[in-house]
Amino acid sequence: MKTDFIQLFGNPWLAIGAAAVIVMGYLTVNSLMLVWLERKFSARIQRRLGPTEVGPFGLLQTAADMLKLISKELLTPAHVHRPLYLIAPILVFAPIMALCTLFPVSEHWVIYDYDLAVVLLLAFSGLNVIGIFAAGWGSNNKYALLGAVRAVAQNISYEIPLILAILPIVLMTRSLSFYEITSAQAAFPFIVVQPLAAIIYLIAATAETNRAPFDIPEAESELVAGFHTEYSGMRFGLFFFAEFSNMVIVCAVATVLFLGGWSGPLLPGFVWFFIKVYALILVMMWVRWTFPRLRFDQLMTFAWAVLVPLALINLLVTTVAIKLL
Amino acid sequence: MSSVPGPAMELVRDDEDRETYYLNMGPQHPSTHGVLRLRLHMEGERILSVFPVIGYGHRAHEKMAENRDYLMFLPNTSRIDYLSGMIYNLGYCQAIEKIMGIEVPERTEYIRIIVGELNRISSHLLWLGTYLLDLGGITPFLYCFDDRERILDILDSISGSRLTYCYGRFGGVTMDVDDAFLESTAAFCSYFHERLDEYEDLVTDNVIFRQRTEGVGPFSADLVQRFGLSGPCLRATGTRRDVRKDEPYGIYDRLDFEVPVGKTTNGDCFDRHTVRMAEMVQSLHLIEQAVRDIPDGPVMAAKVPKKIKPPAGDYYFAVESARGHFGMYIYSDGTDTPFRIKLRTPSFAHVSAMTEALVGTMLSDTISILGSIDIVIPEIDR
Numbered sequence: 001m002k003t004d005f006i007q008l009f010g011n012p013w014l015a016i017g018a019a020a021v022i023v024m025g026y027l028t029v030n031s032l033m034l035v036w037l038e039r040k041f042s043a044r045i046q047r048r049l050g051p052t053e054v055g056p057f058g059l060l061q062t063a064a065d066m067l068k069l070i071s072k073e074l075l076t077p078a079h080v081h082r083p084l085y086l087i088a089p090i091l092v093f094a095p096i097m098a099l100c101t102l103f104p105v106s107e108h109w110v111i112y113d114y115d116l117a118v119v120l121l122l123a124f125s126g127l128n129v130i131g132i133f134a135a136g137w138g139s140n141n142k143y144a145l146l147g148a149v150r151a152v153a154q155n156i157s158y159e160i161p162l163i164l165a166i167l168p169i170v171l172m173t174r175s176l177s178f179y180e181i182t183s184a185q186a187a188f189p190f191i192v193v194q195p196l197a198a199i200i201y202l203i204a205a206t207a208e209t210n211r212a213p214f215d216i217p218e219a220e221s222e223l224v225a226g227f228h229t230e231y232s233g234m235r236f237g238l239f240f241f242a243e244f245s246n247m248v249i250v251c252a253v254a255t256v257l258f259l260g261g262w263s264g265p266l267l268p269g270f271v272w273f274f275i276k277v278y279a280l281i282l283v284m285m286w287v288r289w290t291f292p293r294l295r296f297d298q299l300m301t302f303a304w305a306v307l308v309p310l311a312l313i314n315l316l317v318t319t320v321a322i323k324l325l
Numbered sequence: 326m327s328s329v330p331g332p333a334m335e336l337v338r339d340d341e342d343r344e345t346y347y348l349n350m351g352p353q354h355p356s357t358h359g360v361l362r363l364r365l366h367m368e369g370e371r372i373l374s375v376f377p378v379i380g381y382g383h384r385a386h387e388k389m390a391e392n393r394d395y396l397m398f399l400p401n402t403s404r405i406d407y408l409s410g411m412i413y414n415l416g417y418c419q420a421i422e423k424i425m426g427i428e429v430p431e432r433t434e435y436i437r438i439i440v441g442e443l444n445r446i447s448s449h450l451l452w453l454g455t456y457l458l459d460l461g462g463i464t465p466f467l468y469c470f471d472d473r474e475r476i477l478d479i480l481d482s483i484s485g486s487r488l489t490y491c492y493g494r495f496g497g498v499t500m501d502v503d504d505a506f507l508e509s510t511a512a513f514c515s516y517f518h519e520r521l522d523e524y525e526d527l528v529t530d531n532v533i534f535r536q537r538t539e540g541v542g543p544f545s546a547d548l549v550q551r552f553g554l555s556g557p558c559l560r561a562t563g564t565r566r567d568v569r570k571d572e573p574y575g576i577y578d579r580l581d582f583e584v585p586v587g588k589t590t591n592g593d594c595f596d597r598h599t600v601r602m603a604e605m606v607q608s609l610h611l612i613e614q615a616v617r618d619i620p621d622g623p624v625m626a627a628k629v630p631k632k633i634k635p636p637a638g639d640y641y642f643a644v645e646s647a648r649g650h651f652g653m654y655i656y657s658d659g660t661d662t663p664f665r666i667k668l669r670t671p672s673f674a675h676v677s678a679m680t681e682a683l684v685g686t687m688l689s690d691t692i693s694i695l696g697s698i699d700i701v702i703p704e705i706d707r
Contacts, residue, residue, distance in 0.1 A: 046467040142348050146370070146688070212461060213533055222692050224355060292533050293461025295689040296370060 005111050019111045023100040031244040034281065035062040041282065042289045072233035077139075080230060084138025089231070089238035091131030095124040096245045103252050104179045106262045106269030118176040121253060122163060125208060128246070129155045135239070136227035147226025150216050150296055157303040158207040158214075164311035165201040168194055168318035169257045182261030189260035196314045198258040200307055202280075205250035207299070209243060212288040216296050251280035344368055348688075352381045356459050356692045359702035361676065365691070372691055375683045377676050383706040390666040395421055395633040396495065398666070403489045405668060406704040408451055409647040411444035411480065411490050416644035418493035419574050420653050423642055424635045427496045427626050434576045435619040436502055439510060440480060440492060441575075442608040442615075446517070447476040448647035449601045449608075452699045456598070457528060459696035460537050465528055472520055479509050495633065496626030511616050514609050521605060529602065538594035542682060542694035545591055552678035555671050556649020557600045558698050560584065561592025568645035580614050582607045594697040601699075632661045648672055648699055672704040 005015035036051065036059060043050030051058030076085065102117045104110035114120055129152050136148020170176060172193075173184040191198045207214040223229070228239045255261055255276040262269030294302070351362035360381035366374040386405055390398045402417040403410030415437050422429060454469030477487045483502050484492040492498055528534055544554065549562055559566055567584040569577040585603030587596030637659035643652040649671030656665040675698045683691050 042463075046464050047471060048467065142346065146348075215461065216689075222356065222689055289464050291462060292457060292531065292537060293689075294533055295537055295687065295693075297687065298536055 003108055003110075004113050015112075019101050020097075022111070023097055027097065027100065027241070027245045027248075030248055031241050032062045032066060034244045034247065035065070035240075037282075038285050041285050045286070045289045066237065069234050069237040074233050074235060077230055079140050081138040081140060084134045085230070088131050088135035088138055089235045089242075091134055092128055093131075093238050093242045093245070095127040095131075096242055096249055099124050099249050100245075102178055103256060103273075104182055104261060105273045109270065110179060113177060113179045115175075115177045117178040118166060118170060118181075122159070122166075125249070126155075126159060128208075128242075131242075132227050135231070139227070139230040141230050143223045143225075144227050144229045147223045147229070150223075151210065151227055153296075154207060154210070154214065154216060154299060154303075157300055158204045158307075161200050161303060161307035161311045162204040162208065164308065164315055165197040165204060166257060167315055168197050171315075171318055171322055178256045178261075182256055182263070185260035186263055189258060189263070191258040194258065194314070194318070196310065197318075198254070200311050200314070201254060201258065202283075204303075204307060205254065206284060206287065207303070209246045209250055209284075211243070211247070211284060213291040213293050214299060215288075215293060216299060247281055247284060248277060251277045251284070254280055345373060351378075356696065357702075358455065358696075358700060361700065361702050361705070363679075363691075363695075365688075367688070370687045370689075372683050372686055372688070375680050375691075377679055379676065379702075379705050381706075382702045384703060386707045387666060387668060390663050392662070394661045395635075395663060398663070399493070400489070400491045403491050404703070405670065405707060406646060406648065406651075406672070406701045407488055408448040408701055409444050410488060411484075411492060412441050412644060412646045413651060414491055415441055415493040416574075416642070416646070416651060417653060418495055419644065420640070420642035420655065421495050421633060421635075422626075423574075424640050424655065424657075425495070425630065425633060427629055429496060429626055430623045431620050432501075432622040433497045433624045435615045436498055436624065437493070437575055438577070438580065438615040439502075439612050439619075440483070440490075442611045443476050443480060443510070443513075444490075445647045446605050446608050447473045447480075449605050450476075452601060452647075453524065453528070453598075456696040456699075457534075459692050460534065462528075462531075462534070465524070468520075468524070468527075472517065475513055475516075479506065479513060482506055482509070494625065494629075496629035497624045501624045507616050507619065510612060514613050514616070517605075517609060521602065521609075524602070529598065535595065537689075537693055538598060538697070541594045541690050542686065542697060543589070543591040543593045544678070544682060548678060548681055552681075553674045554649070554678055555674065556645070556647070557597055557604065558592070558649065558671075558675055561587035561596035561600045563587055563590045563592065568643050568650055572643065574642075574644060580611055582611050594693055597697045597699075634659065634661050643669075646671065648675070648701065648704070668707050670704045670707060672700040672702075673707075676700055676705050 005019055006012055009015045009018060039061070040050040040058070051061035054060040054064050076082065099121060101111040102114060102120065104113065132151045132155075133148045136144045136151070139145070169181060169190055172190070173181050175181055175184070210216075228236055231239060255273060259276045259280075261276075262273045264272035345366060345368045348365040348367050349362070350365055351357035352360040357363065362378040362381065364376040364378060365372055384404070386401050389401055399414070399417065403414040405413050421427075450469045450473040454466035454473075457465040480490060481487050483500055483506055484490040544558065544562055546562065548554075549559055549564070555566070563586050565584050565586050568574070569582075570584050585600050585607065587600055589596060592600070635655070635657040637657055640655045640657070641652060642655070643650055645651070650669065651671060652669035654667040654669065655663055658664040679695065679698075682694060686694065
C-alpha cells in the first residue's frame with residue numbers, strides 16, 4: 001500500500017534529510033512557477049501579456065527575479081529590534097515547510113503519514129502568526145506594526161471557522177490522518193456531502209494566507225507593504241516565498257479534505273492530486289484579481305457573525321446526521 | 326525633527342499620552358496620489374485629527390502669470406490640473422475671449438465641446454481606476470487605463486500631445502479637426518457605451534465595493550458650504566450645481582445634457598462614484614451631439630489682437646472642470662501682463678474639507694474617502 005520515508009530509508013535521520021531536500025526543492029520550483037503563473041494569469045485577466053522576454057513564455061522571469069533578490073545586500077535598518085527582525089522571515093517560513101511533509105500525494109507516496117495530521121496542521125498554521133507579528137513588531141515602524149496587528153487579529157479570527165469547517169470531515173471519517181481521510185473518499189469526494197464546509201474552509205483559508213480580498217495586513221494602498229515594509233532582498237523574498245508556499249498548503253488541505261485527494265479515474269493518483277491543488281490555486285488567483293479589498297472591521301464581522309455561526313450550524317447538522325444514520 | 330517649527334512637523338508624541346500616535350502618510354505613499362502628505366493623529370485604526378501638508382508639488386503658476394503676457398501663460402494652464410488639461414486650457418482661452426470680446430467661429434465651439442468632454446471622460450476614467458486601486462481592486466485600473474489610452478490617442482491626433490495639450494488659442498484652436506478625428510470619436514462613443522455597462526457590472530454592482538463605499542464619508546450640507554466643495558463631490562450631496570448649466574459658456578446652453586446628482590442628501594463615496602459614472606454618460610451624449618451637428622468653417626477668429634491688453638479692472642470666469650468649479654480671477658492694470666491671476670481650483674477646497682471629513686473614520690475609510698474626492702496634487706498647490 002503506502003510507503004513513507006522512514007520505511008523507505010530505514011534510518012529516521014536519513015528520512016528527515018531526504019524530506020527536507022525534497023520539500024525545499026519542490027517549494028522553490030513551485031514558488032517560482034506560481035509567481036510566473038500568477039503574473040501570466042493576472043495579465044490575461046487584465047488584457048495584458050505578462051512576462052514574455054526571459055525564456056520561453058517568460059518562464060524564467062521569476063528565476064531572474066529571485067537571482068536579483070538573492071544578490072541584493074541584506075539591509076538591516078538601524079532602528080529595528082535586531083533579533084526579532086532577523087528571525088521573523090524564518091519563523092514565517094519554517095512551519096509551512098514542515099507541513100509539506102504531511103500530504104499523501106498518491107495512494108503509495110507520503111513523506112510521513114502522521115495519524116494526528118489535522119491537529120499538526122492547525123498548530124503549525126497558527127505558528128505562522130508569530131513570525132508575522134515578530135516582523136511587524138521588530139521592524140519598529142508604524143505601518144509594519146499596524147499590519148502585524150491586523151494580521152494577528154485576522155488570522156486568529158479565521159482560525160475558528162477554519163477548524164469548524166474541518167471538524168465535520170473528522171467526525172465523518174473518525175480519523176485525523178490525511179491518508180485515511182483521503183482513503184475514505186474513494187467513492188465520492190466530501191465536497192458533495194459537505195459543500196458548506198468546503199466553501200467556509202476556502203474563504204477562511206484565503207484569509208489565512210493573507211491574500212486578496214483579505215490581504216489587509218499588507219494592503220499596499222493603506223499600509224505601504226504592511227508587516228514586511230522594512231524588509232528587502234531575500235528576507236523579503238522569504239515572506240513572498242512563504243505566501244506562495246502557504247497557498248499550496250491550504251489548497252492541498254482542501255484537496256485532501258474535500259476533493260478526494262489522489263482519487264480520480266484514468267490518470268495516476270499524484271497527477272490527480274496536483275491537478276486539484278493547482279485548480280484551487282487558480283481559483284484563489286481569480287478571486288484576487290477580481291475583487292477589491294474588505295475593510296478591517298467588515299472582515300472581522302464577516303468571520304464572527306457569518307462564518308462562525310454557519311460553520312457551527314453545519315457541524316451540528318453533521319453530528320445529528322451521523323448519529324441518525 | 327523637533328527643530329523644524331510649525332504644527333506640520335510635530336510628529337513627536339506627548340509623553341503623557343500613551344494611547345495615541347501620529348502617523349505620517351505621504352508624501353511618498355501609494356494612496357496619496359502624488360505628493361500629498363497627511364499627518365494623522367490616530368488611536369489604533371481610528372483617526373482623531375488630520376492635518377494635510379501641501380506644497381510638495383508647488384510650481385508657482387500664479388506667480389508665473391505675473392511675469393509674462395497673457396499668451397505666454399497659456400501653456401501653464403494645461404499643467405495646473407494635468408488630468409483635465411484641455412478643460413483648463415480652453416477655459417482660460419474662453420476667459421480671455423470674453424474679456425476682449427473676441428467672437429469664436431461656430432466650428433471651434435463644437436470642437437471645444439468634443440475635446441473638453443473627451444478630456445472629462447479620460448479624467449473620470451483615471452479616477453475610477455485609481456479609486457479601485459485604493460480599495461485594493463487592481464484589475465479595473467488596467468481596464469480604465471486601456472480605455473483612457475483610446476481617448477489620449479484621439480486627442481494626440483489633433484493636438485500632438487497626450488496630457489498637456491495647449492490646444493486652445495485666443496479666438497480658436499491651433500488646428501482644425503479632420504473627418505478621421507470625427508469618425509474615431511464617434512467610434513469611441515459607441516464602444517464606450519458598452520464599456521460603461523461592463524464597469525457597472527464589474528465595479529458598481531460588486532458586493533465588496535458597495536461595502537467599502539456605501540455610507541462611508543458622507544459630507545454634511547454645512548461642510549459642503551463652508552469648504553466650498555464643487556463638482557461631483559457637491560453634486561453627490563444632491564445639489565444640482567454645474568457651471569455648464571448655471572452660467573453656460575461656449576455652446577453648452579444649446580446642447581442637451583443633464584446634471585446627475587447623488588441619491589442621498591449627504592453624498593457618500595458611493596454617490597460620488599455613481600455621479601461620476603453618470604457624468605461619463607452625459608459627456609458621451611454631449612460628444613455625440615457635437616459630432617453630429619458640427620458645421621464647416623474656419624477654426625480661428627478673423628480678428629484677434631496681436632497684443633492682449635484687457636482694460637484695467639478685474640474679471641472672473643469659471644468653467645466646470647472634471648473635478649469641479651475652476652475659476653480664474655484676472656486683475657488687469659491695462660498692460661499686456663496680468664497684474665494678478667488667482668486660480669480657484671476645486672482640489673484645494675476638497676483637500677481642506679478632509680480636515681473634518683476624515684475625523685473619526687478608520688484608516689481604510691480614510692483611503693476610500695481621499696480617493697473618492699479625486700484630488701490632483703499640482704492643482705492644490707498651483
